[in-house]
Amino acid sequence: MAALGPYASFIVTSYGLVTxxxxxxxxxxxxxxxxxxxxxxxxxxxxxxxxxxxSAAEI
Amino acid sequence: MSLIDLANPTKFLALTARVLPWLAGATVILLLIGLYQSAMAPDDYQQGATVKIMFIHVPNAWLSMFVWGIMSIASLGTLVWRHPLADVAAKAAAPIGAAFTFLALVTGSLWGRPMWGTYWEWDARLTSVLILFLMYLGLIALWRAVEDPSRAARAAAVLTLVGAINIPIIKFSVDWWNTLHQPASVIRMGGPTLDNAFLIPLLIMAIAFSLLFITLHLAAMRNEILRRRVRSLQMMQANQQRAA
Structure with missing residues:
Protein backbone atom coordinates (compact mmCIF):
# COMPACT_ATOMS: atom_id res chain seq x y z
CA MET A 1 0.00 0.00 0.00
CA ALA A 2 2.80 2.42 0.91
CA ALA A 3 4.34 1.93 -2.56
CA LEU A 4 1.11 3.24 -4.09
CA GLY A 5 1.62 6.67 -2.54
CA PRO A 6 -0.84 9.00 -0.82
CA TYR A 7 -3.78 7.96 -3.04
CA ALA A 8 -3.44 4.22 -2.45
CA SER A 9 -7.02 3.97 -1.16
CA PHE A 10 -8.38 5.27 -4.51
CA ILE A 11 -6.31 2.75 -6.49
CA VAL A 12 -7.16 -0.21 -4.24
CA THR A 13 -10.87 0.72 -4.18
CA SER A 14 -10.92 0.93 -8.01
CA TYR A 15 -9.34 -2.49 -8.51
CA GLY A 16 -11.46 -4.01 -5.73
CA LEU A 17 -14.67 -2.66 -7.23
CA VAL A 18 -13.85 -3.92 -10.74
CA THR A 19 -13.03 -7.36 -9.29
CA SER A 55 -34.55 -33.62 -25.18
CA ALA A 56 -35.58 -30.25 -23.67
CA ALA A 57 -32.37 -30.05 -21.66
CA GLU A 58 -30.15 -30.98 -24.61
CA ILE A 59 -27.59 -28.27 -25.38
CA MET B 1 -19.95 -24.90 -39.60
CA SER B 2 -20.85 -21.95 -41.85
CA LEU B 3 -22.00 -18.53 -40.62
CA ILE B 4 -25.58 -19.20 -41.72
CA ASP B 5 -25.65 -22.32 -39.49
CA LEU B 6 -25.21 -20.06 -36.45
CA ALA B 7 -28.71 -18.70 -37.10
CA ASN B 8 -29.88 -22.03 -35.72
CA PRO B 9 -29.97 -21.69 -31.90
CA THR B 10 -29.21 -25.40 -31.35
CA LYS B 11 -26.09 -25.20 -33.53
CA PHE B 12 -25.13 -21.94 -31.80
CA LEU B 13 -25.43 -23.68 -28.40
CA ALA B 14 -23.19 -26.50 -29.62
CA LEU B 15 -20.56 -24.02 -30.81
CA THR B 16 -20.77 -22.08 -27.53
CA ALA B 17 -20.21 -25.26 -25.49
CA ARG B 18 -17.03 -25.93 -27.52
CA VAL B 19 -15.48 -22.44 -27.47
CA LEU B 20 -16.44 -21.15 -24.00
CA PRO B 21 -13.78 -23.10 -22.02
CA TRP B 22 -11.02 -21.90 -24.42
CA LEU B 23 -12.24 -18.30 -24.29
CA ALA B 24 -12.45 -18.37 -20.49
CA GLY B 25 -8.93 -19.80 -20.26
CA ALA B 26 -7.49 -17.19 -22.65
CA THR B 27 -9.28 -14.42 -20.72
CA VAL B 28 -7.83 -15.52 -17.36
CA ILE B 29 -4.29 -15.81 -18.79
CA LEU B 30 -4.44 -12.38 -20.47
CA LEU B 31 -5.97 -10.76 -17.37
CA LEU B 32 -3.16 -12.16 -15.20
CA ILE B 33 -0.50 -10.90 -17.66
CA GLY B 34 -2.24 -7.51 -17.88
CA LEU B 35 -2.54 -7.15 -14.10
CA TYR B 36 1.13 -8.09 -13.65
CA GLN B 37 2.19 -5.56 -16.31
CA SER B 38 -0.05 -2.92 -14.70
CA ALA B 39 1.49 -3.55 -11.27
CA MET B 40 5.01 -3.32 -12.73
CA ALA B 41 4.34 -0.14 -14.74
CA PRO B 42 6.27 2.89 -13.46
CA ASP B 43 4.61 5.82 -11.71
CA ASP B 44 3.67 8.75 -13.93
CA TYR B 45 5.81 11.86 -13.37
CA GLN B 46 2.69 13.94 -12.67
CA GLN B 47 0.05 11.47 -11.46
CA GLY B 48 2.27 9.13 -9.47
CA ALA B 49 0.78 5.67 -8.84
CA THR B 50 -2.80 6.81 -9.58
CA VAL B 51 -2.00 6.21 -13.26
CA LYS B 52 -2.63 2.52 -12.44
CA ILE B 53 -6.37 3.31 -12.37
CA MET B 54 -6.07 3.99 -16.12
CA PHE B 55 -5.40 0.27 -16.78
CA ILE B 56 -8.90 -0.64 -15.61
CA HIS B 57 -10.76 2.61 -16.31
CA VAL B 58 -9.93 2.85 -20.03
CA PRO B 59 -10.83 -0.78 -20.99
CA ASN B 60 -14.18 -0.40 -19.20
CA ALA B 61 -14.82 2.94 -20.94
CA TRP B 62 -13.96 1.45 -24.36
CA LEU B 63 -16.22 -1.53 -23.74
CA SER B 64 -19.11 0.65 -22.56
CA MET B 65 -19.22 2.11 -26.11
CA PHE B 66 -18.19 -1.09 -27.94
CA VAL B 67 -21.03 -3.10 -26.35
CA TRP B 68 -23.58 -0.50 -27.44
CA GLY B 69 -22.06 -0.75 -30.94
CA ILE B 70 -22.55 -4.54 -30.89
CA MET B 71 -26.13 -4.04 -29.69
CA SER B 72 -26.74 -1.55 -32.52
CA ILE B 73 -25.54 -4.05 -35.15
CA ALA B 74 -27.72 -6.72 -33.49
CA SER B 75 -30.67 -4.30 -33.59
CA LEU B 76 -30.21 -3.92 -37.34
CA GLY B 77 -30.25 -7.72 -37.47
CA THR B 78 -33.57 -7.72 -35.61
CA LEU B 79 -35.27 -4.98 -37.67
CA VAL B 80 -33.83 -5.59 -41.15
CA TRP B 81 -32.89 -9.26 -41.41
CA ARG B 82 -35.05 -10.66 -38.57
CA HIS B 83 -32.14 -12.86 -37.56
CA PRO B 84 -33.31 -15.24 -34.79
CA LEU B 85 -30.23 -14.63 -32.66
CA ALA B 86 -30.01 -10.85 -33.15
CA ASP B 87 -32.35 -9.95 -30.30
CA VAL B 88 -30.80 -12.66 -28.12
CA ALA B 89 -27.38 -11.05 -28.70
CA ALA B 90 -28.62 -7.54 -27.91
CA LYS B 91 -30.57 -8.55 -24.81
CA ALA B 92 -27.68 -10.63 -23.44
CA ALA B 93 -25.18 -7.80 -23.99
CA ALA B 94 -27.15 -5.06 -22.20
CA PRO B 95 -26.49 -6.00 -18.53
CA ILE B 96 -22.80 -6.63 -19.31
CA GLY B 97 -22.54 -3.25 -21.07
CA ALA B 98 -24.29 -1.59 -18.13
CA ALA B 99 -21.77 -3.15 -15.72
CA PHE B 100 -18.79 -1.93 -17.81
CA THR B 101 -20.30 1.57 -18.05
CA PHE B 102 -20.90 1.64 -14.28
CA LEU B 103 -17.26 0.63 -13.71
CA ALA B 104 -16.01 3.27 -16.18
CA LEU B 105 -17.99 5.94 -14.30
CA VAL B 106 -16.90 4.86 -10.81
CA THR B 107 -13.22 4.22 -11.60
CA GLY B 108 -13.15 7.53 -13.49
CA SER B 109 -14.62 9.25 -10.46
CA LEU B 110 -12.06 7.60 -8.15
CA TRP B 111 -9.28 8.68 -10.54
CA GLY B 112 -10.71 12.19 -10.84
CA ARG B 113 -10.82 12.98 -7.12
CA PRO B 114 -7.02 12.95 -6.58
CA MET B 115 -6.22 14.37 -10.07
CA TRP B 116 -8.96 16.96 -10.61
CA GLY B 117 -9.95 17.58 -6.99
CA THR B 118 -13.51 16.41 -7.60
CA TYR B 119 -15.37 13.11 -7.95
CA TRP B 120 -17.80 14.49 -10.52
CA GLU B 121 -18.13 17.37 -12.96
CA TRP B 122 -21.11 17.93 -15.27
CA ASP B 123 -18.89 18.19 -18.33
CA ALA B 124 -19.66 16.74 -21.77
CA ARG B 125 -17.69 13.46 -21.47
CA LEU B 126 -18.87 12.49 -17.98
CA THR B 127 -22.47 13.51 -18.62
CA SER B 128 -22.70 11.67 -21.96
CA VAL B 129 -21.33 8.47 -20.35
CA LEU B 130 -23.86 8.83 -17.51
CA ILE B 131 -26.60 9.12 -20.18
CA LEU B 132 -25.24 5.92 -21.79
CA PHE B 133 -25.51 4.15 -18.42
CA LEU B 134 -29.11 5.34 -17.98
CA MET B 135 -29.93 4.16 -21.53
CA TYR B 136 -28.60 0.69 -20.69
CA LEU B 137 -30.85 0.61 -17.61
CA GLY B 138 -33.81 1.83 -19.69
CA LEU B 139 -33.29 -0.93 -22.26
CA ILE B 140 -33.04 -3.63 -19.57
CA ALA B 141 -36.28 -2.28 -18.03
CA LEU B 142 -37.97 -2.33 -21.45
CA TRP B 143 -37.07 -5.99 -22.07
CA ARG B 144 -38.40 -6.88 -18.62
CA ALA B 145 -41.59 -4.84 -19.02
CA VAL B 146 -42.80 -6.38 -22.30
CA GLU B 147 -43.72 -10.06 -21.92
CA ASP B 148 -43.83 -10.99 -25.62
CA PRO B 149 -40.15 -11.34 -26.71
CA SER B 150 -40.78 -10.38 -30.37
CA ARG B 151 -42.61 -7.14 -29.43
CA ALA B 152 -39.92 -6.29 -26.86
CA ALA B 153 -37.23 -7.03 -29.47
CA ARG B 154 -38.55 -4.51 -32.00
CA ALA B 155 -39.05 -1.75 -29.41
CA ALA B 156 -35.60 -2.36 -27.90
CA ALA B 157 -33.97 -2.41 -31.35
CA VAL B 158 -35.44 1.01 -32.24
CA LEU B 159 -34.38 2.46 -28.88
CA THR B 160 -30.87 1.01 -29.27
CA LEU B 161 -30.43 2.53 -32.74
CA VAL B 162 -31.68 5.94 -31.52
CA GLY B 163 -29.31 5.69 -28.55
CA ALA B 164 -26.37 4.93 -30.87
CA ILE B 165 -26.26 8.69 -31.62
CA ASN B 166 -24.72 9.06 -28.16
CA ILE B 167 -21.63 6.96 -29.04
CA PRO B 168 -19.91 9.51 -31.37
CA ILE B 169 -20.98 12.24 -28.92
CA ILE B 170 -19.09 10.42 -26.13
CA LYS B 171 -16.06 9.77 -28.36
CA PHE B 172 -15.71 13.33 -29.68
CA SER B 173 -17.06 15.22 -26.64
CA VAL B 174 -13.50 15.99 -25.53
CA ASP B 175 -12.78 17.59 -28.94
CA TRP B 176 -16.08 19.40 -29.45
CA TRP B 177 -16.39 20.93 -25.98
CA ASN B 178 -14.06 22.28 -23.34
CA THR B 179 -14.06 19.43 -20.80
CA LEU B 180 -12.21 18.53 -17.63
CA HIS B 181 -11.61 15.07 -19.12
CA GLN B 182 -8.35 14.71 -21.06
CA PRO B 183 -8.49 14.30 -24.87
CA ALA B 184 -7.94 10.91 -26.55
CA SER B 185 -4.39 9.63 -26.05
CA VAL B 186 -4.53 6.18 -27.70
CA ILE B 187 -7.00 6.11 -30.62
CA ARG B 188 -6.21 9.45 -32.28
CA MET B 189 -4.82 10.94 -35.47
CA GLY B 190 -1.04 10.89 -35.28
CA GLY B 191 -0.88 7.79 -33.06
CA PRO B 192 -0.87 7.26 -29.29
CA THR B 193 0.76 9.86 -27.06
CA LEU B 194 1.33 7.34 -24.26
CA ASP B 195 4.79 5.97 -23.54
CA ASN B 196 5.16 2.23 -24.20
CA ALA B 197 5.62 1.64 -20.46
CA PHE B 198 1.91 2.56 -20.08
CA LEU B 199 0.62 1.74 -23.56
CA ILE B 200 1.58 -1.97 -23.55
CA PRO B 201 -0.11 -2.86 -20.21
CA LEU B 202 -3.12 -0.80 -21.28
CA LEU B 203 -3.48 -2.65 -24.60
CA ILE B 204 -3.07 -6.04 -22.88
CA MET B 205 -5.79 -5.09 -20.37
CA ALA B 206 -8.01 -3.82 -23.19
CA ILE B 207 -7.68 -7.14 -25.08
CA ALA B 208 -8.23 -9.09 -21.83
CA PHE B 209 -11.40 -7.15 -21.01
CA SER B 210 -12.62 -7.55 -24.61
CA LEU B 211 -12.14 -11.32 -24.31
CA LEU B 212 -13.93 -11.19 -20.96
CA PHE B 213 -16.86 -9.48 -22.66
CA ILE B 214 -16.97 -12.05 -25.50
CA THR B 215 -16.88 -14.91 -22.97
CA LEU B 216 -19.62 -13.44 -20.77
CA HIS B 217 -21.69 -12.46 -23.79
CA LEU B 218 -21.65 -15.96 -25.31
CA ALA B 219 -22.55 -17.46 -21.91
CA ALA B 220 -25.37 -14.94 -21.44
CA MET B 221 -26.65 -15.62 -24.99
CA ARG B 222 -26.72 -19.34 -24.19
CA ASN B 223 -28.80 -18.56 -21.07
CA GLU B 224 -31.20 -16.38 -23.08
CA ILE B 225 -31.72 -19.14 -25.69
CA LEU B 226 -32.45 -21.62 -22.88
CA ARG B 227 -34.84 -19.10 -21.23
CA ARG B 228 -36.79 -18.82 -24.51
CA ARG B 229 -36.83 -22.58 -24.83
CA VAL B 230 -38.28 -22.80 -21.29
CA ARG B 231 -40.91 -20.20 -22.20
CA SER B 232 -42.03 -22.02 -25.36
CA LEU B 233 -42.18 -25.38 -23.53
CA GLN B 234 -44.19 -23.82 -20.69
CA MET B 235 -46.64 -22.48 -23.30
CA MET B 236 -46.88 -25.97 -24.86
CA GLN B 237 -47.52 -27.40 -21.38
CA ALA B 238 -50.25 -24.81 -20.70
CA ASN B 239 -51.90 -25.58 -24.08
CA GLN B 240 -51.82 -29.34 -23.38
CA GLN B 241 -53.37 -28.80 -19.93
CA ARG B 242 -56.08 -26.58 -21.43
CA ALA B 243 -56.88 -29.19 -24.11
CA ALA B 244 -57.04 -32.05 -21.59
Whole structure:
Protein backbone atom coordinates (compact mmCIF):
# COMPACT_ATOMS: atom_id res chain seq x y z
CA MET A 1 0.00 0.00 0.00
CA ALA A 2 2.80 2.42 0.91
CA ALA A 3 4.34 1.93 -2.56
CA LEU A 4 1.11 3.24 -4.09
CA GLY A 5 1.62 6.67 -2.54
CA PRO A 6 -0.84 9.00 -0.82
CA TYR A 7 -3.78 7.96 -3.04
CA ALA A 8 -3.44 4.22 -2.45
CA SER A 9 -7.02 3.97 -1.16
CA PHE A 10 -8.38 5.27 -4.51
CA ILE A 11 -6.31 2.75 -6.49
CA VAL A 12 -7.16 -0.21 -4.24
CA THR A 13 -10.87 0.72 -4.18
CA SER A 14 -10.92 0.93 -8.01
CA TYR A 15 -9.34 -2.49 -8.51
CA GLY A 16 -11.46 -4.01 -5.73
CA LEU A 17 -14.67 -2.66 -7.23
CA VAL A 18 -13.85 -3.92 -10.74
CA THR A 19 -13.03 -7.36 -9.29
CA UNK A 20 -16.30 -7.43 -7.31
CA UNK A 21 -18.52 -6.38 -10.24
CA UNK A 22 -16.87 -8.82 -12.69
CA UNK A 23 -17.20 -11.61 -10.09
CA UNK A 24 -20.89 -10.73 -9.63
CA UNK A 25 -21.44 -10.87 -13.41
CA UNK A 26 -19.79 -14.31 -13.61
CA UNK A 27 -21.79 -15.69 -10.65
CA UNK A 28 -25.06 -14.23 -12.00
CA UNK A 29 -24.53 -15.77 -15.46
CA UNK A 30 -23.52 -19.13 -13.93
CA UNK A 31 -26.56 -19.23 -11.59
CA UNK A 32 -28.87 -18.20 -14.45
CA UNK A 33 -27.52 -21.10 -16.54
CA UNK A 34 -28.16 -23.57 -13.70
CA UNK A 35 -31.68 -22.18 -13.21
CA UNK A 36 -32.60 -22.48 -16.90
CA UNK A 37 -31.22 -26.01 -17.28
CA UNK A 38 -33.03 -27.08 -14.06
CA UNK A 39 -36.33 -25.70 -15.45
CA UNK A 40 -35.77 -27.56 -18.74
CA UNK A 41 -35.14 -30.83 -16.87
CA UNK A 42 -38.33 -30.30 -14.82
CA UNK A 43 -40.34 -29.73 -17.99
CA UNK A 44 -38.81 -32.80 -19.61
CA UNK A 45 -39.61 -34.86 -16.49
CA UNK A 46 -43.24 -33.73 -16.73
CA UNK A 47 -43.44 -35.18 -20.25
CA UNK A 48 -43.13 -32.00 -22.34
CA UNK A 49 -41.17 -32.67 -25.54
CA UNK A 50 -39.77 -30.17 -28.05
CA UNK A 51 -41.34 -30.08 -31.52
CA UNK A 52 -38.12 -31.60 -32.89
CA UNK A 53 -38.56 -34.50 -30.46
CA UNK A 54 -35.16 -33.83 -28.91
CA SER A 55 -34.55 -33.62 -25.18
CA ALA A 56 -35.58 -30.25 -23.67
CA ALA A 57 -32.37 -30.05 -21.66
CA GLU A 58 -30.15 -30.98 -24.61
CA ILE A 59 -27.59 -28.27 -25.38
CA MET B 1 -19.95 -24.90 -39.60
CA SER B 2 -20.85 -21.95 -41.85
CA LEU B 3 -22.00 -18.53 -40.62
CA ILE B 4 -25.58 -19.20 -41.72
CA ASP B 5 -25.65 -22.32 -39.49
CA LEU B 6 -25.21 -20.06 -36.45
CA ALA B 7 -28.71 -18.70 -37.10
CA ASN B 8 -29.88 -22.03 -35.72
CA PRO B 9 -29.97 -21.69 -31.90
CA THR B 10 -29.21 -25.40 -31.35
CA LYS B 11 -26.09 -25.20 -33.53
CA PHE B 12 -25.13 -21.94 -31.80
CA LEU B 13 -25.43 -23.68 -28.40
CA ALA B 14 -23.19 -26.50 -29.62
CA LEU B 15 -20.56 -24.02 -30.81
CA THR B 16 -20.77 -22.08 -27.53
CA ALA B 17 -20.21 -25.26 -25.49
CA ARG B 18 -17.03 -25.93 -27.52
CA VAL B 19 -15.48 -22.44 -27.47
CA LEU B 20 -16.44 -21.15 -24.00
CA PRO B 21 -13.78 -23.10 -22.02
CA TRP B 22 -11.02 -21.90 -24.42
CA LEU B 23 -12.24 -18.30 -24.29
CA ALA B 24 -12.45 -18.37 -20.49
CA GLY B 25 -8.93 -19.80 -20.26
CA ALA B 26 -7.49 -17.19 -22.65
CA THR B 27 -9.28 -14.42 -20.72
CA VAL B 28 -7.83 -15.52 -17.36
CA ILE B 29 -4.29 -15.81 -18.79
CA LEU B 30 -4.44 -12.38 -20.47
CA LEU B 31 -5.97 -10.76 -17.37
CA LEU B 32 -3.16 -12.16 -15.20
CA ILE B 33 -0.50 -10.90 -17.66
CA GLY B 34 -2.24 -7.51 -17.88
CA LEU B 35 -2.54 -7.15 -14.10
CA TYR B 36 1.13 -8.09 -13.65
CA GLN B 37 2.19 -5.56 -16.31
CA SER B 38 -0.05 -2.92 -14.70
CA ALA B 39 1.49 -3.55 -11.27
CA MET B 40 5.01 -3.32 -12.73
CA ALA B 41 4.34 -0.14 -14.74
CA PRO B 42 6.27 2.89 -13.46
CA ASP B 43 4.61 5.82 -11.71
CA ASP B 44 3.67 8.75 -13.93
CA TYR B 45 5.81 11.86 -13.37
CA GLN B 46 2.69 13.94 -12.67
CA GLN B 47 0.05 11.47 -11.46
CA GLY B 48 2.27 9.13 -9.47
CA ALA B 49 0.78 5.67 -8.84
CA THR B 50 -2.80 6.81 -9.58
CA VAL B 51 -2.00 6.21 -13.26
CA LYS B 52 -2.63 2.52 -12.44
CA ILE B 53 -6.37 3.31 -12.37
CA MET B 54 -6.07 3.99 -16.12
CA PHE B 55 -5.40 0.27 -16.78
CA ILE B 56 -8.90 -0.64 -15.61
CA HIS B 57 -10.76 2.61 -16.31
CA VAL B 58 -9.93 2.85 -20.03
CA PRO B 59 -10.83 -0.78 -20.99
CA ASN B 60 -14.18 -0.40 -19.20
CA ALA B 61 -14.82 2.94 -20.94
CA TRP B 62 -13.96 1.45 -24.36
CA LEU B 63 -16.22 -1.53 -23.74
CA SER B 64 -19.11 0.65 -22.56
CA MET B 65 -19.22 2.11 -26.11
CA PHE B 66 -18.19 -1.09 -27.94
CA VAL B 67 -21.03 -3.10 -26.35
CA TRP B 68 -23.58 -0.50 -27.44
CA GLY B 69 -22.06 -0.75 -30.94
CA ILE B 70 -22.55 -4.54 -30.89
CA MET B 71 -26.13 -4.04 -29.69
CA SER B 72 -26.74 -1.55 -32.52
CA ILE B 73 -25.54 -4.05 -35.15
CA ALA B 74 -27.72 -6.72 -33.49
CA SER B 75 -30.67 -4.30 -33.59
CA LEU B 76 -30.21 -3.92 -37.34
CA GLY B 77 -30.25 -7.72 -37.47
CA THR B 78 -33.57 -7.72 -35.61
CA LEU B 79 -35.27 -4.98 -37.67
CA VAL B 80 -33.83 -5.59 -41.15
CA TRP B 81 -32.89 -9.26 -41.41
CA ARG B 82 -35.05 -10.66 -38.57
CA HIS B 83 -32.14 -12.86 -37.56
CA PRO B 84 -33.31 -15.24 -34.79
CA LEU B 85 -30.23 -14.63 -32.66
CA ALA B 86 -30.01 -10.85 -33.15
CA ASP B 87 -32.35 -9.95 -30.30
CA VAL B 88 -30.80 -12.66 -28.12
CA ALA B 89 -27.38 -11.05 -28.70
CA ALA B 90 -28.62 -7.54 -27.91
CA LYS B 91 -30.57 -8.55 -24.81
CA ALA B 92 -27.68 -10.63 -23.44
CA ALA B 93 -25.18 -7.80 -23.99
CA ALA B 94 -27.15 -5.06 -22.20
CA PRO B 95 -26.49 -6.00 -18.53
CA ILE B 96 -22.80 -6.63 -19.31
CA GLY B 97 -22.54 -3.25 -21.07
CA ALA B 98 -24.29 -1.59 -18.13
CA ALA B 99 -21.77 -3.15 -15.72
CA PHE B 100 -18.79 -1.93 -17.81
CA THR B 101 -20.30 1.57 -18.05
CA PHE B 102 -20.90 1.64 -14.28
CA LEU B 103 -17.26 0.63 -13.71
CA ALA B 104 -16.01 3.27 -16.18
CA LEU B 105 -17.99 5.94 -14.30
CA VAL B 106 -16.90 4.86 -10.81
CA THR B 107 -13.22 4.22 -11.60
CA GLY B 108 -13.15 7.53 -13.49
CA SER B 109 -14.62 9.25 -10.46
CA LEU B 110 -12.06 7.60 -8.15
CA TRP B 111 -9.28 8.68 -10.54
CA GLY B 112 -10.71 12.19 -10.84
CA ARG B 113 -10.82 12.98 -7.12
CA PRO B 114 -7.02 12.95 -6.58
CA MET B 115 -6.22 14.37 -10.07
CA TRP B 116 -8.96 16.96 -10.61
CA GLY B 117 -9.95 17.58 -6.99
CA THR B 118 -13.51 16.41 -7.60
CA TYR B 119 -15.37 13.11 -7.95
CA TRP B 120 -17.80 14.49 -10.52
CA GLU B 121 -18.13 17.37 -12.96
CA TRP B 122 -21.11 17.93 -15.27
CA ASP B 123 -18.89 18.19 -18.33
CA ALA B 124 -19.66 16.74 -21.77
CA ARG B 125 -17.69 13.46 -21.47
CA LEU B 126 -18.87 12.49 -17.98
CA THR B 127 -22.47 13.51 -18.62
CA SER B 128 -22.70 11.67 -21.96
CA VAL B 129 -21.33 8.47 -20.35
CA LEU B 130 -23.86 8.83 -17.51
CA ILE B 131 -26.60 9.12 -20.18
CA LEU B 132 -25.24 5.92 -21.79
CA PHE B 133 -25.51 4.15 -18.42
CA LEU B 134 -29.11 5.34 -17.98
CA MET B 135 -29.93 4.16 -21.53
CA TYR B 136 -28.60 0.69 -20.69
CA LEU B 137 -30.85 0.61 -17.61
CA GLY B 138 -33.81 1.83 -19.69
CA LEU B 139 -33.29 -0.93 -22.26
CA ILE B 140 -33.04 -3.63 -19.57
CA ALA B 141 -36.28 -2.28 -18.03
CA LEU B 142 -37.97 -2.33 -21.45
CA TRP B 143 -37.07 -5.99 -22.07
CA ARG B 144 -38.40 -6.88 -18.62
CA ALA B 145 -41.59 -4.84 -19.02
CA VAL B 146 -42.80 -6.38 -22.30
CA GLU B 147 -43.72 -10.06 -21.92
CA ASP B 148 -43.83 -10.99 -25.62
CA PRO B 149 -40.15 -11.34 -26.71
CA SER B 150 -40.78 -10.38 -30.37
CA ARG B 151 -42.61 -7.14 -29.43
CA ALA B 152 -39.92 -6.29 -26.86
CA ALA B 153 -37.23 -7.03 -29.47
CA ARG B 154 -38.55 -4.51 -32.00
CA ALA B 155 -39.05 -1.75 -29.41
CA ALA B 156 -35.60 -2.36 -27.90
CA ALA B 157 -33.97 -2.41 -31.35
CA VAL B 158 -35.44 1.01 -32.24
CA LEU B 159 -34.38 2.46 -28.88
CA THR B 160 -30.87 1.01 -29.27
CA LEU B 161 -30.43 2.53 -32.74
CA VAL B 162 -31.68 5.94 -31.52
CA GLY B 163 -29.31 5.69 -28.55
CA ALA B 164 -26.37 4.93 -30.87
CA ILE B 165 -26.26 8.69 -31.62
CA ASN B 166 -24.72 9.06 -28.16
CA ILE B 167 -21.63 6.96 -29.04
CA PRO B 168 -19.91 9.51 -31.37
CA ILE B 169 -20.98 12.24 -28.92
CA ILE B 170 -19.09 10.42 -26.13
CA LYS B 171 -16.06 9.77 -28.36
CA PHE B 172 -15.71 13.33 -29.68
CA SER B 173 -17.06 15.22 -26.64
CA VAL B 174 -13.50 15.99 -25.53
CA ASP B 175 -12.78 17.59 -28.94
CA TRP B 176 -16.08 19.40 -29.45
CA TRP B 177 -16.39 20.93 -25.98
CA ASN B 178 -14.06 22.28 -23.34
CA THR B 179 -14.06 19.43 -20.80
CA LEU B 180 -12.21 18.53 -17.63
CA HIS B 181 -11.61 15.07 -19.12
CA GLN B 182 -8.35 14.71 -21.06
CA PRO B 183 -8.49 14.30 -24.87
CA ALA B 184 -7.94 10.91 -26.55
CA SER B 185 -4.39 9.63 -26.05
CA VAL B 186 -4.53 6.18 -27.70
CA ILE B 187 -7.00 6.11 -30.62
CA ARG B 188 -6.21 9.45 -32.28
CA MET B 189 -4.82 10.94 -35.47
CA GLY B 190 -1.04 10.89 -35.28
CA GLY B 191 -0.88 7.79 -33.06
CA PRO B 192 -0.87 7.26 -29.29
CA THR B 193 0.76 9.86 -27.06
CA LEU B 194 1.33 7.34 -24.26
CA ASP B 195 4.79 5.97 -23.54
CA ASN B 196 5.16 2.23 -24.20
CA ALA B 197 5.62 1.64 -20.46
CA PHE B 198 1.91 2.56 -20.08
CA LEU B 199 0.62 1.74 -23.56
CA ILE B 200 1.58 -1.97 -23.55
CA PRO B 201 -0.11 -2.86 -20.21
CA LEU B 202 -3.12 -0.80 -21.28
CA LEU B 203 -3.48 -2.65 -24.60
CA ILE B 204 -3.07 -6.04 -22.88
CA MET B 205 -5.79 -5.09 -20.37
CA ALA B 206 -8.01 -3.82 -23.19
CA ILE B 207 -7.68 -7.14 -25.08
CA ALA B 208 -8.23 -9.09 -21.83
CA PHE B 209 -11.40 -7.15 -21.01
CA SER B 210 -12.62 -7.55 -24.61
CA LEU B 211 -12.14 -11.32 -24.31
CA LEU B 212 -13.93 -11.19 -20.96
CA PHE B 213 -16.86 -9.48 -22.66
CA ILE B 214 -16.97 -12.05 -25.50
CA THR B 215 -16.88 -14.91 -22.97
CA LEU B 216 -19.62 -13.44 -20.77
CA HIS B 217 -21.69 -12.46 -23.79
CA LEU B 218 -21.65 -15.96 -25.31
CA ALA B 219 -22.55 -17.46 -21.91
CA ALA B 220 -25.37 -14.94 -21.44
CA MET B 221 -26.65 -15.62 -24.99
CA ARG B 222 -26.72 -19.34 -24.19
CA ASN B 223 -28.80 -18.56 -21.07
CA GLU B 224 -31.20 -16.38 -23.08
CA ILE B 225 -31.72 -19.14 -25.69
CA LEU B 226 -32.45 -21.62 -22.88
CA ARG B 227 -34.84 -19.10 -21.23
CA ARG B 228 -36.79 -18.82 -24.51
CA ARG B 229 -36.83 -22.58 -24.83
CA VAL B 230 -38.28 -22.80 -21.29
CA ARG B 231 -40.91 -20.20 -22.20
CA SER B 232 -42.03 -22.02 -25.36
CA LEU B 233 -42.18 -25.38 -23.53
CA GLN B 234 -44.19 -23.82 -20.69
CA MET B 235 -46.64 -22.48 -23.30
CA MET B 236 -46.88 -25.97 -24.86
CA GLN B 237 -47.52 -27.40 -21.38
CA ALA B 238 -50.25 -24.81 -20.70
CA ASN B 239 -51.90 -25.58 -24.08
CA GLN B 240 -51.82 -29.34 -23.38
CA GLN B 241 -53.37 -28.80 -19.93
CA ARG B 242 -56.08 -26.58 -21.43
CA ALA B 243 -56.88 -29.19 -24.11
CA ALA B 244 -57.04 -32.05 -21.59
Missing amino acids: AVVALLIVWIFLDYRQQTARLRELEASGIVRRSGR
